[in-house]
Amino acid sequence: MAYTHVAHDCRIGNHVVLSNAVNMAGHVTIEDWAIIGGIVPIHQFVCIGAHAFVGGGSRVSQDVPPYCRAAGVPPRLYGLNSVGLERRGFPAESRKYLKRAYRILFQSGLNVSQGIDRVESEVRQVPEVRHFLDFIRNSERGIILG
Template structure:
């Protein structure tokens, strides 16, 4: 069902749309709701694959070459960067952000923002390393992948808080588009980014 009325009680019949790019495949029983007054549209990029029973709610923005596996559920206002892959039955609440070139494991609850170029999974959702295989497949050089690895070593493995890590990355690591994309994504996060897995968090839950 494409372009259905948003499942949002604030919707009052305003004229909104769904925009779908070229060469995007939408399989059986997928639902994509049109936008609300927030963005006035829901956008699916080009060359995407939305597998069976996936749901994309109102005002979501999906970049090009995104893959949603079976039964992925995206609530309203979710943003997904280009080349992101989200595994089957994963779900993202409203206003979640999933960065470009990420891989999110199936059945994951995406309740924190997922920065670009990484893998994420577990419960609670946690950083699982850089998506180096995905980056290689998309033509990133070994030098660029190593630069991304170094950025995330400072964010996740050096014992720094997020602000300290970002300051260090900007001041000490060589500038490149990938570094700047990561830094801007993390700085703009309103709900916070995912953390490294901590067994204590699992025990408490």
């Protein structure tokens, strides 16, 4: 869309929507099917996960986990992108396990490493949950929290 800037060494996945005036610094990675609202600056080296939704006017300086919604200044997580996942045809079972993983990681009061351990032991490891955990585990800039 108009006035969108993609800086050097950025990687943008398939079916990504970049609304008006999205400005990406260098080395940003946006995975498949992510949607970025208008007037959003994205800090260098940030990763935005697959099927994530970033609300317009947000200022993104940390990674946004896949399948999540983030918005605000500073941004925070607002749950899973449930509507987007349903529209994309994700099975109800996968959405259920992602929801459980999200709640453990971001609403249980555990730190991130404790949350990952608990999700690995208590939640069925469907491909979406594995991707969710791998993304968080491998984040270099840290992840936006709820």
